[in-house]
Amino acid sequence: MFSKLSISLDIPDVQVLDIKMNKKGDYIITVESTLASTTCHRxxxxxxxxxSHDRAITLRHLPILGHQVYIRLRxxxxxxxxxxxxxxxKISTQQLSWYDSKSGHTKAYEEQVLLQLVNSTIQDMAIKENLGYEAVVGIINRYVATQVDWGLFDRFEVVGLDEIALKKGRSDYVVIVTARLKDGQVKVLAVLPNREKETVKAFLARMPTRLQRTIHTVCTDMWQAYINAVKEVLGSAVVVVDRYHVATKYRNCADKLRQQELKRLKTELSEDEYNTIKGAMWPYRKNRADLKPQEAELLDRLFAYAPSLKSAYDFREQLTAIFEKDLTKTQATQAIKKWRQEVETSQLTCFDPFLTTLDTYLNEITNYFLHRDSSGFVEGLNNKIKVLKRRCYGLLNLDHLFQRLFLDLEGYALFA
Ligand SMILES: [Zn+2]
Structure with a gap:
């Protein structure tokens, strides 16, 4: 039978002098540096x-078999x-590679905390690790910068401007600027305080010229200030309104009509009749191809009561189909114009706000067909941001937002 278990401390250049367990069940491991010199700070x-030996310090280290571990060192x-x-x-204290004298933890422990912070919250980490909130913030601040380091990049290719509303139901937006590198990696470049043209322009202008020149496409939402800022600073880059943003707009139009029609049917139909179309919302939101047979039947019952909904649904699906097709920009422009005309001659008014949008941004929307490959990412990022928003509600400090996005996107690669 084994009576001993040997566990590596993973700390270089030390020897263990003593191991004790305190009343709480934490291991207190006293070590001594085996290095015999240091650098004069002067x-x-x-x-x-x-x-001499300085006063003893205690550093939180990686847990062993579920026990908290503290390294004690003079x-x-x-x-x-x-x-x-x-x-x-002139006396200098020996600096060791495995801890930072400003921190109460070993670097190995802090990296583990950062890894666990990916897609989690500071509050969660503070509770799970029995650390103070400020201690977790301190760890983030030591490892994650609050601004991008331009020196890390050679080329940007595609830059994205995405906005998020920080408070529910309020229109104070921040803008997330990202770069999508050729190998598919996504890098956060900045979190801007608002979506005004001057703000976006000022940021783009701060970017080194050598990197500005490497941007061929900028993906944005439908917002004139972005488009103008990009044109003024990065003259030759193509502005693309991604199909994800376009789809959100026209799908919302179709959905609004669904809400109105179901409200109407609820008052006009008998309870038994209304029950036969209950639960129609989810099938209505799905694409035709994704419907299960019973969902298709449910939709057909709904459409029999509300023909305008069928019309809206069909128009929605037709437009999506255009974006699915492998069209040139010219072909896509023609197809969308034809779609627009058919919507206008129909009885429907639910798409009216979208038609206005289409008139304003048709050029940028159809630019999508120039570089179709630049799209999928936006959805991924949007989901990440949505999740981050839910987790970090009221996270109004832009530096923190930048750090958290950076960690979510790159934490696994950096600390795993
Ligand atoms: Zn000296």
Whole structure:
């Protein structure tokens, strides 16, 4: 039978002096550095004249078999022969690679916390790890910058401007600027405080010229300020309104009519009749091809009571089909114009707000057909942002928002 279990501490250049367990069941592991020199904080020279041990510090480390672990260490102090004189001795404390003297944790522990923060919340981490909220924020601040480092990039290819409303039902938007690199990676470049043209322009103008030149496409929502800002700063980049944003608009139009019609039917139909179309909302939102047979029947019953809904549904599906097709920009423009005309000559008015949008942004919308490959990502990012919003409700500090997005997108790659 084994009576001993050997576990690596994963801390370089130390030897263990003592292991104790306190009353709470935490391991307190006392270690000593095996390195015999340090760098003078004044002259930068390597010095090895031992002076003394500093007061003991305690650092939270990775858990062992479910127990919290604390590393206890008395840092070594060295005297610099070059900087000291008879009156004043210059003493430097030994710096070790596995902890930061400003932190109460080992780096290994902090990286584990960061990894667990991906798609989670600070509150969650604080509770699970029995850490203070501020301690978690401190860890994030030590590892995640609040601004992009341009030096890490060679090319951007596609840049996205996406907005999120930070408070429910209020129109204070922040703008998330991302780059989609050639290998499919998504990088957060900035979180801007509002969606005004001058704000977006100022950010784009701050980007180094060598990187500006590498942007061939900018994907945005339908918002004139973005389009103008991009044109003014990145003249040659093509602005694309992604089909995801377009689809949201026309699908909402069709959905509004569904709400109105169901309200009408509820008052006009008998209870028994109304019961036969209950639950029609989800099938109505699905594409024709995704309907199960009983859902298709349910929809047909609904459409028999409300023919205008069938018409709206069919128009919605026709437009989606256009975006699915492998068309050139010219072909797509023609197809969409034809669709527009048919909607206008129909009895429907639910698409009217969308038709106005279409007139304003047709060029940017059909630019989608120039670089179809640049799309799928937006949906992915939008979902990430939606989830982040739910988790970080009221996270109004833009620096924090930038850090959290950065962690969600890159945390696994960096800390796993
Ligand atoms: Zn010195």
């Amino acid at each position: 002259c930068g020279r390597e010095i090895n004249k031992f002076h 840092p070594k102090r060295y005297e610099c022969p070059f900087c000291s004189d008879k009156k004043h001795r």
